[in-house]
Amino acid sequence: MVSLILSTAVRYIFPLQLLFSIFLLLRGHNEPGGGFVGGLVVAAAFSLVALANNVWTAQRTMGVNPRVLIGVGLLAAAVSGLQALIAGQPFMTAAWIARDIPVLGKVGTPLLFDFGVYLVVIGVTLTIIFTLMEE
């Protein structure tokens, strides 16, 4: 059953949620937030689309299979640690770009790690939700 009110509302809420998730992701290093909650917010956004319309719309909106995000996210997290190995430091030692970058703030491998977590959380949550809703 498709609710007109919900599907109209989702059209406005959806982009806001995505923006908010990026805000959470970037702010997470020293303040409340981070890849995990950010990822959950994205997953919530897509689940809302799935609820308001149907699963296929949500999947089409997403464009990629959530499973791919799990792989890419894990890879990003692993690579963020590998950088230190190449530099001859203990695994996962953080490396930062010296100067602050506008909007993003401090950028370094922990951000990449957080981004990996972000993708994995989106991927896992949506894989579960989509699978359950398809049945």
Place this chain on the structure above:
Amino acid sequence: MMQVNTVMNIWIVLPILIPLLTAVGAVLAWNWRRVQRVLSVIGSAALLGAGLKLLLTVWTDGILALQIGSWPAPFGITLAADLFSAIMVVLAGLLAVTVTLYSLASMDMERESFGYYPILHILLMGVCGAFLSGDIFNLYVWFEVLLIASFVLLTLGGERAQLEGAIKYVTLNLMASALFLAGVGVLYGIAGTLNMADLAVQLAKMEHPEIVTAVSMLFLIAFGIKAAVFPLFFWLPASYHTPPVAVSAIFSGLLTKVGVYALFRVFTLLFVHNIRYTHTMILIIAGFTMVTGVLGAVAQTEFRRLLSFHIVSQIGYLLMGLGLYHPAAMAAAVFFMVHVVLAKSTLFLVSGVVHWLQGTYDLKKLGGLYASAPGLALLFLIPALSLAGIPPLPGFFAKLALVGAGLQLGQYVISAVALAVSILTLFSMIKIWNEAFWKPQPLAATCASAQPVLLIIPIVLLALVILGIGFFAGPLFTLAARAAEQLSDPAGYIQAVLGGA
């Protein structure tokens, strides 16, 4: 110190990183099963290579430690590898290679396309992580990683029997995890640290050692459930015979051994202030585990269930080494560990080929394999007789050393039990031999005649390793003795992790 170690330290991360990257690759290649299979073989081989290199490095340079992210020891996450850990990682690598090869031939398409290979490598990552963790909370995290992966492997395919076994397995293991976590919490409450080396230092200074003894019992129960010791083992024979053989083999080879490894770690490093109580307790449990396990095995008529009960029985021997708490006994236990991991997995793989040939695991319906597949019969005999302790197979040397140490230390009861159980083990192995290989096949049922080469290669490989260990037991004993030396003198481990402090 940091600078010197960095190059070698790559070897301590790789056993965790390689399975992770393999799993990532396999997830990304989700729809290309062929790519997953190739990746899986490469990843397993790389893991074995990295494990061997790690063992070599620890052998030449002593215990390795790595502070993840350069956060100093008691605060950050520590990885540490002594010889015992390195040996376990090598075993994990060896099983990874053999089980992956075996899976190539035996795993059905459905399981493969639902992520068998990625999960297998996540499991390996968890196992290696647990072996290398130098921090008790991270040990818990790695346990969770490997447990969750094992839940999936156990239920993948969703057959009725699998789900039934999985319920018991999951429930009991979750309870163990809760107890483990509670133990970690209490430990943190009384000592204020989670780094195992630092904990060892703090616990030694404790004013009320009774509290530590109480906590140690929590750990004994938690790891005891995971290692499947008496009286907490019943989840194991209820679940291990339900998944595909490749999964049974890796479970039997590695999962309970992680529990045993954790028991060795905490009861040689942390809880050594009241040995008379704790280690006597372990010794009693060891005795009961041996006896109940083997009695259970004797009563079974299903190939894999029989082997499952044997796992329990063999765990008892490993714990006996820990309970005796003497370098000679622990060396014997380390040697025993190598042998039992190899022998047990080989037997499970053989049971898979038997099933392939005659379509059943029921010993009553099997038969005539000695005539129809003499090579397989030989491959069965090697691990089976080794497990029973017939010279010159490694099981004999392991038991000899263990019982020898027991007698030397005046622990006559447990030594006698070990010997008696050994005879019963031989009896139950002969039972399989008689039923499956010797007697004529009762019903000329459907039987495949040819055995796929990929099913046989891993078994031959493992059998050769077992024979090799048997004929060249000396070097491995030297290795085991040094590993036991490191275990019984925690000062080296503490020094490696905490530095000069």
